[in-house]
Amino acid sequence: DEDDEGNDTNGLNAFTTYAMTVVCQLEARGMQLEISFDSNVVDPEQVGRMAQQLECVLRQVCTEENSSVALQDIETVSPQDLRDIWTWNATVPEAVDVCVHDLIAEQTAKQPDSPAICAWDGELTYQELDELSTRLAHQLVGLGVGPNVIVPLCFEKSMWTPVAMLAVMKAGGASVAMDSSQPEERLRSIVQQVEPIVVVSSAANEALAGRLAMAPVLVVDSQHLSRLEGNDKARTRLPRVKSSDILYIAFTSGSTGTPKGAIITHGNFSSAIHHQQAILGFNSRSRVFQFASYAFDAAWSNLLHSLTCGGCLCVPSDSDRRNNITASMEHMEVNYCDLTPSTARLIDPASVPRLETLILAGEAISVDDVQRWPSHVKVVNAYGPAECTPDSTFQIILGHSASPCIGRGVGVNTWVVNAQNHDRLVSVGITGELFLEGPIVGLGYLSNEERTGEVFTKDPPWLLRGGPDFPGRRGRLYKTGDLVQYNADGTLIFVGRKDTQVKIRGQRVELGDVEHHVRLGLCTNGDTRLVVAEHKWGGGSRGTKANDRGVRGEVGRGIAGIHDTERLHSDRQDADVGDRKDG
Template identity: 45%
Template sequence: MHHALYDGWSLPRILGAVEKAYNGGVLEERPGFNAFVQYLSQQDQEATTNYWQTTLAGCEATMFPPLPPSIHQPVANAMLEHQCPPLPRTMASDTTTSTLIRAAWAIVAGNYTSSDDVVFGATVTGRNAPVAGIEDIVGPAIATVPVRVRLPRDWTVPALLAAVQQQATEMIPYEQTGLQRIAKMGADAQHACGFQTLLIVQPADDGLESDKSLGRWQTKSELQDFTTYALMVQCTLATERVQITASFDPQVIEQWQVQRMLGQLGFVAQQLAEAGGKTTVAEIDTLTPEDRQQLWKWNGEVPPVVERCVHELFVEQARARPDAAAICAWDGEMKYGELDELSSRLAGYLVGLGVGPEAIVPLCFEKSMWTVVAMLAVLKAGGAFAPLDPEHPASRHEEIFRQTGARVVLASAQHSTLCSGGNRTVVVVSEAAMRELPSEASEASTTDKRTTTRTKAQPDNPAYVLFTSGSTGKPKGVVIEHRAILTSCLGHGKAFNLTSDSRFLQFSSYTFDVSITEIWTTLLVGGCTCVPSESDKKDDLSKAINALDANWAYLTSTVAKLLDPERIPGLQNLILGAELVTDHDWNRWSPYARQITAYGPTECCVLCTFYSGTLGFYTGLLGKSVASVSWVVDPNDHHKLAPLGAVGELLVEGPILARGYLNDAEKTAAAFIDDPAWLLEGCDQHAGRRGRLYKTGDLVTTMQTAI
């Protein structure tokens, strides 16, 4: 039968009447459906319009699940079931189980949309209408309505349940309006009626048991009548359990995620039913024990720290391959042995100028092989380098000089005048300048032993400081220690399979931390960093890639779009990062190069996640952690883990984290946190631990298929 003739409420009554008539019984007269129709015809249309416009005013809720661009009409052709224990009756007597489940679903959905304004659809029986004998009327009184639930975090659970209950009661006179009519009542109403989740709460079909007279009656789920929504959740209330059944479109939402959500729904409903009068919405936990166990299974171990200094590992490479190419630049080439010798000479001179551990030395260079010499020399002297962009205004440079307390600056001959002034010593680094270094520096660098004696840098000393714009536009220095850069570079270098055969294009600005991968990850694995000129970088990058014989590049999607893959056949490996990577970006390069997408804030030493699979990429995928572990927490409370699949803030834990922000303890304390409650607690099979984490501020979801 079609729902134009009956609804789920009517069916047991129809079957009961058939059975009674079949057995020779006398049927009692039931109220006619025309009474319900008459009730509908007497509705106050102005009041109806006013109710829905007021209820849905300002609705900007994110619809869940979101439809992929390729899907205009979902087809819910997959089904899952989940059983949870019966809900305890400790809540207020006037709160119905249906209200409890609506509130629970709103909390779960709010986690998946990172919003305290939630909209979903609900199917109602229509049997609360003020019509005499409405419970016995046979006919289609069923209706679907948009349900909007607001979730202020400071509300108590009783207040939330009371609000949801009141809304359901106030909606009764208007629940037969119809979605098509509601959607025409304004833009807000139209948006709300675009929900993709439908919630159905119904009692067990006790009246449809097998009967000796009629035989076994095969019923179908209400879900089978609403297959045009991406996700439909039906909760059947029985004495011994709550049966939760979901029908969903697997092209829109994956099976594992639906399974997790059903568990979360039951878990939240149990908490709401047991909550005390002062329990707030913020205190309701959506992370099930199963979710927590899975997260700790992935993140149970933090990668070990590399307690060494960057220049020490470089020297090991230089001794192992002194004649191998270290730098191939537009302005010259340099072997490992030459780079080691020149940087040691300059380091000796810098030590004489007072450069040592914790000293920060700004660098101001155009693209050049001499920049690498300058960086390495600062490290060998024990200091930390801080790259400047010659194109930035002088006021920014002065602010960086002030913050670093710089007394020594290294620069190219072209840009040395940008750094003069104050009490600073500007050291020009070039081929000619290197020949003019004092003989004492040259002599002091003749033995590794004497240089090592002067260099007192330890793994916990800074190796570089990168200045970002900061939220106020004021330069904000991110301090990265030796052990962090080594742990990161060696970690992602191994993950990417960088080798001594790698020739990495040095495309990025020195003030952008991708340059650390292009230069230092490459040199630490024995590869060659390939440096184009500024003009080639801007005007003909393909020509530069071919001329330098680069087989690796780390580019933004925007830059990659400007290149023709067929013009650069030697570029065998392409890392895309620093901005959103779309399916189109990925697919465009797939036939031509091995691809990696990478993500990481400056505070996490270049990158902390990557993806390099050949299949399964989708827009926005970050991939798995490298040299660190990733956690997703409640965006409003980093002491609460977010459930799997829900939206939350990404936190990064591990030895790749920055020391903090230069001279800014307050901002450091706000962004780098210690020992959140969930980390200390652990779970049943994993002991908790202490740890330091960086709050990225980026909203993400943990996807089971991406781990």
């Protein structure tokens, strides 16, 4: 090409060292732009969008009627971008008005003799699980449990944990599943927020449960449940539970040092099941390995998806979970697994030939995380904050490639918003904060209206306005705090965090939580300064590393991630205890 003066621009374009160059030339009646780019680096469709975005800005700043408009008020989203964004989020996914235990009851009616639980300490069919959980539910109602009454569960990995979880559902209660191996101080902090009328525990954790709360401890094992047979049905009636009632509360790291409880309703999770179960690959043949700690919502995902699709939940012992994952999976004939990438790296694919579906979540994935698995294994990259059920977006990985792409929302709309000004959307390809809208968005945080108001929002102006050919609407959304970009097809690229939250083996930890317990561990009355050195890791994740000698013991009494690190170091094991992206 030649410019108006006859200069050859092809040579410049051919030999430029930049991935993209923009040449602007003023003319009598406007401006001519020439964009040259390397298609190996920059997607041609994205270049076209950038040209439209630039045109959108120039038309605003170069017109007389906009001469007094402040730069911060210039709209950077082109009409085409806005139309596409609204096309991807045109309607809110359907909300499902049903309770989770009713979905499980449907499977029990279809296949009462099929295996529901295959655990290291015993097995249960759907009929047996239903009968045992119903007995326990009647007893819980007799103790005062009803709709939205919160019940802490204190169990090691066991066949009895699913029985207790289902019993609390049938009684109308809301479960708080706790990992008994976590620091006692952290567990006590959770129980104090809940103020329970009863704690349900395994026999092994009865003493611990008694120390955590001034409430009676109900021990669940085979002997206790056999004594209940036929006793309670005549004395109590199970309540009517609504889909708006609380299903469970997942406690996550809090920036003030106190864990915060994310509330998920039956309707939230039933909607997730309705929209996500097929894409996740759950079916009646699924034998799902429950690796996740009970403290994290991935354990709920494994349990509830398994039992509502007619599959079997495979529960290893805590020892096998930490030290013998592969042998445990093969012994239980597992064909479905949900792990962090770093945990999946510990498994030799040849040693688990039955595996058909692998969900990777909680950390960025690498190319090798995908390529090492044979082609018959379906690999899914999953993302989701605990505040919106365990999973929100999915990317089925094809062609043995990997990228920071977390796919598109399933059962939820995904909006990318200006991270500094939540009243404005950002253009396709521009980094912004991810907002989630839809029936899987939870109620908020337990007894924390201030924090709930900060991260759950209603009716942002861009939602009320709508877009080209799309009417506006009202809505409630969750601000994830995660930075993402839209791809040209509406899928999302994960970029990082906008705050000081970090991930430890897939488990989210607030640095403020660490600081709080470090200060307690220092036991100083003088001024202190805490310096956190951050290191950029691959895939947009952030990690921290410090010399923890001398403070690990004190800090570990209050923070689950650090405590677990100490335990795993002592076991000479690098297996993950975190479970997925928890937000």
